[in-house]
Amino acid sequence: MKVDKLADELGLKLLVGKSGLANEVTGCYICDLLSYVMGRASKGDAWITVQTNINVIAVAVLTEVGCVIVPEDIEVDEKTLAKAELEGIAVLSSSRSAYELACAIKALISV
Numbered sequence: 001m002k003v004d005k006l007a008d009e010l011g012l013k014l015l016v017g018k019s020g021l022a023n024e025v026t027g028c029y030i031c032d033l034l035s036y037v038m039g040r041a042s043k044g045d046a047w048i049t050v051q052t053n054i055n056v057i058a059v060a061v062l063t064e065v066g067c068v069i070v071p072e073d074i075e076v077d078e079k080t081l082a083k084a085e086l087e088g089i090a091v092l093s094s095s096r097s098a099y100e101l102a103c104a105i106k107a108l109i110s111v
Helices: 003-010 018-022 034-040 055-063 078-087 098-109
Strands: 013-016 027-030 045-048 067-070 091-093
Touching: 003 018, 003 098, 013 018, 013 078, 027 098, 034 055, 045 055, 045 098, 055 067, 055 078, 078 091
Parallel strands: 027 045, 045 067, 067 091
Antiparallel strands: 013 091
């Protein structure tokens, strides 16, 4: 499933990264410890994290995740958004919890 369809289906708000909307989402990963994500996230994962610093984008690029989703309407730093735009990473936001998002993503990509 493409990021743009995932965003539509889940009512996610695109914060930045229109060029990343064409990325494929093939799984989901929830983690806030960046070093852990680097070793365990898979290419194509929708990465759900409460972290909002610029290093999130570096990890997203390194792991080739499909997108980054920030739960619970957490505000994302402007420097982070600027870097995401530069790197073509879609950063999305939701009022849902990380758990709710992961369950919804699993239901969508398992179909």
